[in-house]
Amino acid sequence: MLYISDGEHQSSAIPFYIIIKPTNDESPDFLARNITVREGDMKELDASIINAVDLDVPRDRLTFRLIQQPQHGAIIGGHHGKDVAHYRRSIKTQKTEFQVQVFTMEDLRNGMTLMYLHDDSESKQDSFIIQLSDGKHQLQRQILVNVMPVNDEKPCIIRNTGIEVEPGEARLISSAVLSAQDIDTPSTNIIYMFESVPIHGLLQIKAGQDWRTMSPGMNCSQEAVEMNLLRYVHTTEPGAPTQDSFVFHLQDGRNRSPAQHFYISLKELDKGDIALFVKPVKASRGEHVIITTDVLLAVDGTEKPEELLYMITVPPAHGHLEYIKHTGIPIHSFSQLDVVGNLVCYVHDNRATSPRERVQFVISNGKSTRNGTLEILVEMTDRVFPTLELKAGLQVPQGSTITITTDNLHLSDPDTPPHSLIFMLVQPPQYGQLIVRGFPLAPGSNFTQQNLQDLDVAYRHAGGASQIDHFTFTAADSTARGFLVGGKVQTEPVFFSIQIETLDRSAPSVTVLETLWKVELLKGGRFGIFISSRELRAQDSNVADEDLIFHILRAPYFGYLENATNGAFVRQRFTQRDLNKRNILYIINLSLEALSDSLEFAVSDTLGNTGPSHKLEFSWASVELTKTEYHVCEGKAPLSLTVQRKGNMQDSSYVTLKVKEQTAVIGKDFISSPSTLIQFDPGVASRQWKVELVEDFLEEAEEMFEVTLDSPVGAIQRGNDKAVIIIMDNKNGQCAENPSPRETGPYPKHGIIQVETLPIISRDGSEIARGDNLPQVITPASKKRLRTNGNGKIIRPSSVIRSGTDVLYTYHGIMSLTVEDETSAFNSGKKAQVQVTSRGQQRPLPAKSTSYLRTIPTNSQRGSPAPQSGFSRPESKACTPELAGFLHFNASLGQLVQCNGISWKPWTATDKVVNSQKCPQGWTYHSHHCYLLSTGRKATWNDAARACRERFQSNLVSVLSKADMDWLWDFSDRKPFWIGLNARASKGQWEWVDGEPVSYTNWRRGPPRTRIKGNKKCVLVWRGTNWQIRDCKKGKGHSYVCYVKT
Template structure:
């Protein structure tokens, strides 16, 4: 027997699922949402009871009736629904339980959650639109209390305002106030992120709508009203100041407010006070003058008016300060603060209303004058008009005499019955206080001061002013203090060989209880460079008093040397003696010696040239040199004197020694300049002028010897400005500023050959286009040498011009001499009648065979021409020899003769081999040499006397200048039918 047992759960197992429903709609509760899991229970008759109804909806039957329970069968048929109530809720829930009454079983309660999908069906509602009030030109927040919109089914982040452009400003976000916006959300407003910046009209605003994405509100107007910011003075009391003190300026004197709380007001000084100044107290309790301050500083009591006492006494004076009050964007307000300076004004730290009441300090048992430097009531006279002041005076009436001394007037004690004295007595020094030598340390007397007019019966209001005060006297015990040397300058400077008076600047002591005549100086070590004397008797002294120093009675006489010295001394008041002191004595030289170079040369193209002590040095000649000051009195026109490469008007000898002084040309227009200066020591000075010259950057021959009557090539051997050309990358020019006496500069070659020239360039020199023609000496003995010179101005771009001198010597031509220049033409000498006085030239002249090409002026190769001599009929012709040096003029003819002999021997050998006999008058043509070569053989032939070339006397002056440019001293190549002579 097989028995099956089906075990059934005790509780009805229910499975539920949450579901979603749109706002205001319904959803069937079927087996997909509510299900019974066990088959036993699913076949039973099950009832579902609504334990907890939904809050935002109902459980309804198919026909719409609300249900509190339903069956499982109705669930399976889909007749039970959840109906949402269309509220703006986003979620809901309800609780069910299942029961099977027949079998008495039930389930646990289960809750089903409902998610509501909202539907945007509510339009936005504008709940607040109060408008905005803003300060003119300022910005203000647009808050939710001014502008607010609500929407039941739309969050604030999705409520968007769309605005038109405001007509009196712009709307922006706080994070970017410079960028205008035309839309923002309610969330921006709620967070305080929207601001309005006013600009323009006082009344305006903007139109706007609000949208939630589905619905848009009507057009609204947001009104913005601007109110101006104003500054108003609420208190403006006059400032009362006691003379010579500082008085705090409070809000009672300058009380200003704005119509907007919290706005700071600043004060700017337009017109400062005449009789004082405005000052501000800082954190360190120090005062500084100001021109601006704030309302806060004013309220803290940190702003003061400080009165500055004038030299003349007064009683009342008036001053004022003009200020500008500003607090943007409010318009500025001007205000004048009146100030009264008066002795009527109260001041807590001032006990006297007199012009001066300083009291007296006196040594025990001594007598002191009470003068107007410590007691002066002249300010009372200032109460009267000026016309009445001459007839009035101040009278002092003693109310209480001093306890430890006497008051005397003109040497007499004041009477006890009517003790009084006048301000005039005080001014004249007639009033004295005499201490009774008691041990008291303090004394005083009281008095009453008032005005008194001459010949006036009834007292005027001014005379009614009476001041009662106390004059305090401080008494110092005798001998309590030792003398103290308070001299700052312990150096006495004396002129060499003269006398100098010692003053309180050199020796001054301070002794509170000893008069100057009791303070003694005793010299313990006398100076070695002079002596101390009594200036009245001129007697040497070794001891003197402070009183003698104060009267100028002590002098020092220098012994005339420049050695420094010192004086050692002690100070004593009879009871106390100080340690030794030293007074140094410096001697100032009477004379100043200046040593300077004739000129300072600045090399052409150099940036600067240092001034050395070899160029400029001033000295006093003493063992210790003073630092000399050079003061420029006349500024150079084209150059500049510099210290540390900066233009200066003064420099010292020390700076010259340290290599810090230099000169440079700042204008490229002059080759020289000068600077006038005065050199000063402490006691002497000397004036002078320092010449500054540009040194040419060129190589110039030094005194070359040139033959008279010759034409000399002007080239780099004589003038060479190549260094300047390399430095400036230009071709420098020479301008003749002084012609030589025995020569002239001419063009060489070209159309203008032989023409005088005043200006030429380095390039022309290098191309051989400039020559110097040496003139024959018109006077002087034969064989004498003359000195001559030419001056040039050497110029190049960017550098100052320089003057250069070309010195040279001229003398008669010596054919055997060696000249340091290229001779384009040598001088000619007149021969004797027998033809034996020709120049001594190696080799004999040869006649030149006739040639149909000779025309007198031939174009010789390389500009060279052969030398010709005349025949016997022309014995007076002058030879013309062109050579670069006499050495070659001797060697070349010898080599030519040897070459001719060698060729003749070869020719003879050749004729013998041919066995030719007889004599034939045959011309053998020489092979035409190549250009620049010397012919290997010369041709000789008999010539008809009729065909002889006539020789003419050639003078150097008649030489064609164009031919001269081609002349050279090297051996030229021979053309056809030409030979050497």
């Protein structure tokens, strides 16, 4: 509605019309459902099946078009109701007046009946496609038709040719001679109903393993004929009628065929042909049955039965054929005349468990042969009583479970299988339980002889203090008539006694426990002590040596135990049997100075009885030369080399000395002792070995030779194992009456600080700034000398700084020294600042961190004896293996000391401590490298190399010496691992991943072949540190070691 206004007046409202022009823009909705129809019937396609809706206004014309016809039916427009026959006749006469191709929604609304008509074929499915159009949009729907089958077809015979048989022959009636068909019925439902059966033979069907004879009114299916389960057996002697037959009709459950005849023709027997007639023989267990012509007959038309011979090819499994006049002697052949004379019988052996026996044979008359089988049906009648044997009684350890076997209890019966021989429990055990397959037996329960044979029956003792137990039972077979005991029939319960053995609760005792000392040299230069039953032995009554277990409560402090047979670590336990075989070995750690060790153990048996803890002591000796260098003159008194023994001196030790010529020649320049074996008797700490020096009166240069220690027995070789003897000439002035003293060793070991004077002075005497920013001053002004406490040697400072009354002395080194002023005694108590720096690590020190060392107070004069050098025992408890690694500040020395498990030693910031801090967390430092052992999942060589390179920024380890190999083998816990050696780049050329030169190898059987086939080009460290080549990409995974240089 519209109106006009000028602000004060307005017009009346009038309507404003809008005309909308319709447009076909909506797609129609198309409903199409699948249908189900009976075979040959029709289905109306009403609005619940086909329907359409158009949302356009006004509505468009909706047209349906059948674009795909059904294959097994037709779409028709019904004008005759549901008269299926009328519509089918019209379609057969090709009248298309009822068939629909195009229709509209209006037609359906105005009463048009649309129907699907099935063509009565045996199809099970059909379909058609309808297209819907509103003039612009087109939609297609496929409607599926499910056809319900109808049994409207009659079964019919498609093959009935009959068969021809020989006299006495059994012939199969298969689908090749008899077959029926029904289009709408499977073969299992096509049934042969027999109205009559053959007169001169038997019609049989197979049920399981038996052939069952058919009688009138019985039936079989077409499927049975196809599976060869139907046969005809001729049973009439020759001369009878030559034709036989049976009558049947077919059924499919609804329809029936007319009667049909199946004919069997009998071949005429030619002269020399054999006709065989066989019937089953019925027998009982253990019975003798005579074979007669009623069950076994052969004829050949010659009337000479003596020439028809039976040869047994497969005898019966549980019996035999014999002549009645020769009892117990099996026969393997007989004649038809013997059968006619009733001379052959079958004897059952009474042990059969199967109701059927078979005898296979070949019969011959000299011209022809024929195979046959005689079936024996055994009646499974139990006639013999079972026999009970109570054998050895049962002995059970207290609280344990023991299996009852056939050696304890046995029930036998020749005509009953073991699973049918039953033990019925009357009274159960009083102090335990009978167990069958893990479940206890209650009164009235039973078990079988088969259970005893399968070891399913056991007695479980409750653990009390009883000494004897028993249970009662009866035995029976399938007849339950009783059982035989000692040849007499018994039905009353029988006792089964059980002897309970009281357990020994005493723990094993250690009878031999001695200190082990005998050191032996092992392969690879290692030393070890074998632990045998001579030094350690445990005993327990009625316990075998392999059941006496030594549990390691505390491992050795310094060494470790090893299994000598396989090289594995022994961490938790070993047995007395291992000691008897000398399988346990204590390995001495040569890197430590220990000469004794111990472990704690306890011994237990299989019952869990454990004795107290014991300590096994190891104490051994070491031998070494006291000096490393000797300077002697020609012609002087014999030179004595001292070999010193340390550690255990209660037993004898031996060591061999080897002389190696260098510039001195044996026999010309010196004469060694004829005996090179040094023997240390018990209690002896040192021995002398003499060398005669020959004076040749010739002027010559110094000559030398070496003496080394080798092959120690009962001791290890440690410290100085080599001495160099230098022979000086008398004529060159070196052999004066009082020669200046010379150092004869030992040489300073690695790590000893050599204090040196390093003055740095400028030309004008002022302080000079060094590159390390440490203050340096002029040193000539100081006249004082410092020396280490208790040492007479003078040590000059590198620089001196004075600050008021304090004096700062700087020494170059890596450790602090306790020093004293040498000038006068009145300076005692005066403080001096001593700064010690390492030449390789000179860094500026903050003023607050400068270490102050107090000079040792003394009231003595310069000439008085100074305190003795060395480190005294700290004021804490003694150094024991339990305190190994602990640090302690010794106030008297003013220095940190560390316990090494044996004694307190001065602690210094060694390179090992410093370098170990250079490795990432979880890595292990060794010899300027950081090592990482893989954990978790194993890997191939390729995966291991990739993991080291990508995950850890390192390489697979390179092994450059035997020492590295031994350390890596211990580092890997003595288990196989990959190393970086490979020959992938070039044939036969081995190289390390990180490019190190190949200077050391340890192949298992020598170097591998030059040409290697396949991918076996990578190296695995195997048992005993031996190297083996393996596949780089495939195969079993192993651990690996990554390493990187520090």
